[in-house]
Amino acid sequence: MLTKQQLKKISDWLWEAPTTLRAGMRVPARVYATSAMLDEVLRDRSVEQILNVATLPGIVAAALVMPDVHEGYGFPIGGVAAFDREPGIISPGGIGYDINCGVRLLRSELLEADLTDRAQSLAQALFRNVPSGVGRSGHLRLTDRELDAVLRKGVAWMLAQGHGQPEDANYIESSGRLPQADPTAVSATAKRRGRDQLGTMGAGNHFVEVDVVDEIFHAPAATAFGLRPGQLVVLIHCGSRGLGHQVATDYIRTMLKVAPQYGIKLLDRELACAPFASLEGQQYFGAMAAAANFAWANRQLITDETRRAWQAVFGPSANLSIVYDVAHNIAKLETYDVDGQLRELLVHRKGATRAFPAGHPEVPAVYRPIGQPVLIPGSMGTASYVLVGTSQAMTESFGSSCHGAGRRMSRSQAKREVQPNKLLATLKIQGITVAAGSKAGLAEEAPQAYKDVHDVVEVVQRAGLAHKVARLRPVVVVKG
Amino acid sequence: MHSHHIADHTADIRLDVRADSLLELFTGAIQGLAEILKPGFCRADTAVTKRQQLKVTSLDVTTLLIDVLSEVLTRSYLDRTVFCGTSWTRLTETQAELTILGAPTDGFQRDVKAVTYHEADVREIAPGQWQTTIVFDI
Numbered sequence: 001m002l003t004k005q006q007l008k009k010i011s012d013w014l015w016e017a018p019t020t021l022r023a024g025m026r027v028p029a030r031v032y033a034t035s036a037m038l039d040e041v042l043r044d045r046s047v048e049q050i051l052n053v054a055t056l057p058g059i060v061a062a063a064l065v066m067p068d069v070h071e072g073y074g075f076p077i078g079g080v081a082a083f084d085r086e087p088g089i090i091s092p093g094g095i096g097y098d099i100n101c102g103v104r105l106l107r108s109e110l111l112e113a114d115l116t117d118r119a120q121s122l123a124q125a126l127f128r129n130v131p132s133g134v135g136r137s138g139h140l141r142l143t144d145r146e147l148d149a150v151l152r153k154g155v156a157w158m159l160a161q162g163h164g165q166p167e168d169a170n171y172i173e174s175s176g177r178l179p180q181a182d183p184t185a186v187s188a189t190a191k192r193r194g195r196d197q198l199g200t201m202g203a204g205n206h207f208v209e210v211d212v213v214d215e216i217f218h219a220p221a222a223t224a225f226g227l228r229p230g231q232l233v234v235l236i237h238c239g240s241r242g243l244g245h246q247v248a249t250d251y252i253r254t255m256l257k258v259a260p261q262y263g264i265k266l267l268d269r270e271l272a273c274a275p276f277a278s279l280e281g282q283q284y285f286g287a288m289a290a291a292a293n294f295a296w297a298n299r300q301l302i303t304d305e306t307r308r309a310w311q312a313v314f315g316p317s318a319n320l321s322i323v324y325d326v327a328h329n330i331a332k333l334e335t336y337d338v339d340g341q342l343r344e345l346l347v348h349r350k351g352a353t354r355a356f357p358a359g360h361p362e363v364p365a366v367y368r369p370i371g372q373p374v375l376i377p378g379s380m381g382t383a384s385y386v387l388v389g390t391s392q393a394m395t396e397s398f399g400s401s402c403h404g405a406g407r408r409m410s411r412s413q414a415k416r417e418v419q420p421n422k423l424l425a426t427l428k429i430q431g432i433t434v435a436a437g438s439k440a441g442l443a444e445e446a447p448q449a450y451k452d453v454h455d456v457v458e459v460v461q462r463a464g465l466a467h468k469v470a471r472l473r474p475v476v477v478v479k480g
Numbered sequence: 481m482h483s484h485h486i487a488d489h490t491a492d493i494r495l496d497v498r499a500d501s502l503l504e505l506f507t508g509a510i511q512g513l514a515e516i517l518k519p520g521f522c523r524a525d526t527a528v529t530k531r532q533q534l535k536v537t538s539l540d541v542t543t544l545l546i547d548v549l550s551e552v553l554t555r556s557y558l559d560r561t562v563f564c565g566t567s568w569t570r571l572t573e574t575q576a577e578l579t580i581l582g583a584p585t586d587g588f589q590r591d592v593k594a595v596t597y598h599e600a601d602v603r604e605i606a607p608g609q610w611q612t613t614i615v616f617d618i
Binding site: 074242 | 486488557588
């Protein structure tokens with residue numbers, strides 16, 4: 001078991017595990033956390049896991065964990081690692097089973113006062129319009145050809161079918177489409193699982209939530225993002241559904257078999273990987289990109305369903321505009337200055353959010369003077385945050401930030417300790433209306449089951465990885 | 481004979497399985513998965529109306545168990561079926577051939593994203609005492 005004494009304190013919010021800590025580490029591992037947070041982090045195997053990540057071939061600079069880290073499979077959740085194209089690797093475990101799980105923020109022109117007496121009808125309209133629950137089908141039925149087009153084109157396919165507004169793609173990470181997508185690398189089984197799931201939320205920690213902009217911390221960024229105090233906004237959190245889960249399962253199995261053939265010694269089966277340049281590495285990258293496009297298409301269709309619910313409640317002229325959409329389980333080719341040289345790296349983010357600064361060409365033109373919006377959902381009943389990316393993130397964390405609050409309590413413990421009816425009553429007192437398919441599922445997602453999102457965001461802010469722009473307070477929560 | 485226990489895990493679900501043979505361990509793990517997907521379903525007197533044949537080859541016995549469970553999970557979602565029983569044709573440390581038996585369901589209680597290799601370690605800790613842990617991504 002690792003101890004705090006084995007880590008070197010770099011600052012009040014950054015700790016480093018040197019390469020001497022574990023045989024085979026090629027780079028140090030760094031943990032963003034306060035001293036108190038680190039005590040909690042060291043209770044599970046998150047840091048052990050990031051030390052294993054630091055042994056993987058081609059890793060650059062350092063393996064990182066964000067303050068919302070918790071134990072995952074192979075890679076910890078909240079982990080960031082960048083690899084050279086050659087001889088670096090790609091690992092499905094470094095992305096996660098829910099490929100391109102992510103968050104989208106929509107802004108309205110309405111204020112909290114406009115919600116009075118309509119919260120319940122809005123919750124019900126959203127619950128009806130956005131299918132949720134385990135294995136639930138959506139409204140779209142796609143042919144093989146149409147599904148392949150979704151996998152290739154992502155959001156663009158949805159817009160071409162009329163599911164959105166023409167400008168939507170401008171406000172989505174990578175415009176909602178990774179060009180490397182290869183539908184032929186996605187198994188027939190994965191396609192069968194995803195075929196009827198577009199426009200569905202799923203269950204667990206996924207949600208559609210209406211929030212109020214509760215406090216502004218950075219007025220110029222808030223203005224650029226179109227956010228103002230009291231404004232109603234909508235957060236959507238979900239991913240690539242069964243299609244992405246199956247892609248990850250398929251390729252972890254493939255890579256377990258081929259890793260030894262490439263001379264890769266795995267300290268953990270879930271670190272299964274292959275050289276990025278290898279046939280298997282390229283096939284997975286193509287399949288992952290296709291699943292990422294599917295996830296963006298999914299959030300786009302949910303946006304369309306949400307807009308319809310919104311207009312049903314507030315009238316046909318009530319609009320919702322996309323502020324931004326971020327992926328927090330993904331691997332992407334990005335360029336960084338490493339030791340004075342620009343290098344294209346494959347950045348794995350598993351439970352971490354891209355946080356690009358002002359001036360970066362991948363930030364939408366309208367936000368480029370200020371930086372990329374970074375969306376950090378908290379638990380229902382607490383708060384969520386909008387941050388903005390910084391240049392420091394480019395030099396320290398491969399343009400990455402945290403992704404949420406992070407669980408601190410098991411689902412079983414939450415169910416034992418939280419009575420759903422009491423939770424609903426407490427949330428009601430807090431002014432939060434809930435529509436959920438499962439009361440047991442609701443208890444599992446209770447605020448006390450999560451770490452304090454305020455603490456997590458504070459570390460990110462102090463470390464300079466992103467700056468706080470606005471805090472959002474939930475008023476309507478819709479879950480599967 | 482086999483038994484399973486669904487245990488706490490911070491972000492996910494951990495299943496501990498014990499059995500007096502390797503075949504029973506696999507059977508117990510499949511029943512544990514069914515219990516996670518739809519608690520109580522397999523304890524009810526539900527007639528078997530769905531059968532699926534599986535043939536899986538893996539690197540070693542632990543990987544084989546996880547790969548078999550992943551197949552069962554996939555078939556569960558595709559067929560909207562809870563698979564409670566098994567009929568075995570062949571089980572070695574690297575190969576499994578079986579028929580899984582189940583009944584359709586109108587929905588699952590849990591969204592199991594995947595069966596992970598995390599913590600899995602199939603072992604015979606003493607003669608006739610097999611055990612492993614399996615962590616499911618929720």
